[in-house]
Amino acid sequence: MKSFKVVDFNGPLQEVDQETPQPSGTQVLLKVKAAGVCHSDLHIWEGGYDLGHGRKPLSLRDRGVSLPRTMGHETVGEVLAFGPDVTAEDKDDLAIGDVALVYPWLGCGHCAICLAGDENMCLQPNSLGVYCDGGYADHMTVPNPKYLLNLRGLDPVTAAPYACSGVTTYSALKKVASDLHTPIVIFGAGGLGLMALSLLRAMGGKGAIVVDIDARKRAAAEQAGALATVDGTAPDALEQLVSKAGGPIRAVIDLVGNAKTSQLGFDCLTKGGKLVIVGLFGGGATWALPLIPIKAITIQGSYVGNLRETRELLDLVRTAHIAPIPVTPMPLAKANQALVDLQQGRLVGRAVLTP
Numbered sequence: 001m002k003s004f005k006v007v008d009f010n011g012p013l014q015e016v017d018q019e020t021p022q023p024s025g026t027q028v029l030l031k032v033k034a035a036g037v038c039h040s041d042l043h044i045w046e047g048g049y050d051l052g053h054g055r056k057p058l059s060l061r062d063r064g065v066s067l068p069r070t071m072g073h074e075t076v077g078e079v080l081a082f083g084p085d086v087t088a089e090d091k092d093d094l095a096i097g098d099v100a101l102v103y104p105w106l107g108c109g110h111c112a113i114c115l116a117g118d119e120n121m122c123l124q125p126n127s128l129g130v131y132c133d134g135g136y137a138d139h140m141t142v143p144n145p146k147y148l149l150n151l152r153g154l155d156p157v158t159a160a161p162y163a164c165s166g167v168t169t170y171s172a173l174k175k176v177a178s179d180l181h182t183p184i185v186i187f188g189a190g191g192l193g194l195m196a197l198s199l200l201r202a203m204g205g206k207g208a209i210v211v212d213i214d215a216r217k218r219a220a221a222e223q224a225g226a227l228a229t230v231d232g233t234a235p236d237a238l239e240q241l242v243s244k245a246g247g248p249i250r251a252v253i254d255l256v257g258n259a260k261t262s263q264l265g266f267d268c269l270t271k272g273g274k275l276v277i278v279g280l281f282g283g284g285a286t287w288a289l290p291l292i293p294i295k296a297i298t299i300q301g302s303y304v305g306n307l308r309e310t311r312e313l314l315d316l317v318r319t320a321h322i323a324p325i326p327v328t329p330m331p332l333a334k335a336n337q338a339l340v341d342l343q344q345g346r347l348v349g350r351a352v353l354t355p
């Protein structure tokens with residue numbers, strides 16, 4: 001088994017060869033077919049997040065991310081073997097040779113939050129590719145078959161990103177589900193933003209006004225069906241948003257998450273509106289606190305999504321024939337290059353490693 005591991009935060013990934021593990025207990029052994037390189041892998045690789053206001057960065061080491069670690073939380077694999085304790089009931093519709101998406105956002109598995117199906121919110125996270133080894137490898141073990149979602153014919157390379165960027169966007173849209181009949185505002189026209197536009201359409205939404213500071217990305221958003229776009233750096237960005245929405249803005253999804261986007265997102269909301277922050281760009285917020293109660297604004301964070309939402313998302317992709325987001329397949333051996341390219345903004349579409 002070959003894997004590419006972070007051995008030092010910020011250092012080059014190291015290629016590690018070891019014996020391919022045999023699945024024990026309820027584990028399932030997969031042959032990796034695709035592993036998406038996600039922007040949050042950069043944060044793991046760099047070891048933390050910028051919290052703004054000159055605060056010490058949020059360190060992943062302090063949060064229990066130990067090294068060496070095989071990253072990769074957007075993984076599709078072919079089932080090679082089940083552990084001895086996997087029952088027929090556990091396997092459900094999964095058989096040897098099936099190709100499945102790995103749900104990576106695991107918790108402890110036994111607390112009330114996990115038992116309620118919100119493992120992504122568990123206080124003892126065990127996310128694959130973050131706290132446990134993930135998909136930057138040619139093989140991978142998953143603790144239980146229930147975390148494997150049979151792709152049933154979906155393409156492995158374009159389906160891999162549904163495990164993170166897909167379910168992240170889907171879960172954020174669900175948080176404003178009651179406002180989707182009105183135009184919503186989306187900050188960020190990168191991969192997540194384009195994914196949000198196609199999911200929004202599939203969910204029957206009215207559409208979105210997309211804010212991005214990059215003209216090429218705004219053009220991409222318009223091509224992907226945005227109702228309108230706004231340059232976030234324009235001095236009249238707020239007025240443009242309000243006029244292009246043609247009515248009160250009830251919902252904002254901030255896929256960037258920096259001081260400017262969260263401020264503009266907050267300012268454009270009408271009374272009772274909701275700002276959902278998804279992006280982890282970093283920094284601090286300077287909202288005028290009295291406006292939060294006066295406008296009765298809800299500010300909600302959204303972190304990935306749960307297993308149920310991931311299942312719903314794959315069903316939606318299949319039934320609504322959602323077009324895949326652009327991907328750049330790269331050989332696994334180029335894992336390090338893929339990260340550097342992502343860090344330097346050189347990637348077109350999402351890099352997906354294929355062993």
Ligand SMILES: [Zn+2]
Nearest residue numbers: 038040164165
């Ligand atoms: Zn991710």
Ligand SMILES: [Zn+2]
Nearest residue numbers: 108111114122
């Ligand atoms: Zn738990």
